[in-house]
Amino acid sequence: MLRKLGKRERTIARRADHEAQQERISKAVWSILAGKGIEHLTIRAVAAEAGCTTGLVMHRFPGRSALLAHARDLLHARTRERVERLEAEAETPKAALRAILAQGMALTEDSTQEALVWMGFLAASVGDEDLIELHRKNNRAWRERVARLVAASAPGWDEPRVTTAVFTLVGATEGAAQLASFDPQAYGAEAQEAMLDSLLEALGLA
Known part of the structure; x- marks a missing residue:
């Protein structure tokens, strides 16, 4: 039977997930810049490269200027x-x-x-x-x-x-x-x- 995570453990898990998502998005941003050029850096392109939704990317970076x-x-x-x-x-x-x-x-x-x-x-x-x-x-x-x-x-x-x-x-x-x-x-x-x-x-x- 799986043990239910405590409040502190849930907080640590959320933080780790947030950091992993941030790292994945950052790698996607760099991959697009280095491989395709800055004109291809869009919310949609970063989401596709990172394998996540555009909503998740926009939650971190609300627009192209932020990217x-x-x-x-x-x-x-x-x-x-x-x-x-x-x-x-x-x-x-x-x-x-x-x-x-x-x-x-x-x-x-x-x-x-x-x-x-x-x-x-x-x-x-x-x-x-x-x-x-x-x-x-x-x-x-x-x-x-x-x-x-x-x-x-x-x-x-x-x-x-x-x-x-x-x-x-x-x-x-x-x-x-x-x-x-x-x-x-x-x-x-x-x-x-x-x-x-x-x-x-x-x-x-x-």
Whole structure:
């Protein structure tokens, strides 16, 4: 005979079910973005990919804008986890700086997909101030991380010089990722890394 679950056990079971549903929907969102493109990200498509009802998806995300915001959060979470690990493993600030900048370029299949998702999000954000602000927030966090490592790598630099280096590095690496995601033959991984190393050397951060 099955034992009836107590109140606490039912609460834990509901929480676990909620987390499993959330994970399934998140995976579906990323799968659509990476495989089909942001224009295919709809409530109906996510429900079909996740194997659930549109009502369940809409309960979590009431509209496409909410789905897009979730997608941007997923991208930010993926990169944050990766860069924190790379920074922790690096032996010097310069090594950490080089490692986190490289992971943001289109050097692998996964990072190429992330570059495409990032561009799709930017395109979808046009005219949506909430999405634009979310992008600004995450990009600001990224610049602050790069700035901290630049300052640690060159402790004698003043703030304007650090800021200029940050904009140069962020602009160059993100630009390379976008170009490579559409023309991998011209902008292959080796070419991207050579560009990064040359830029770091020119700035005195190699």
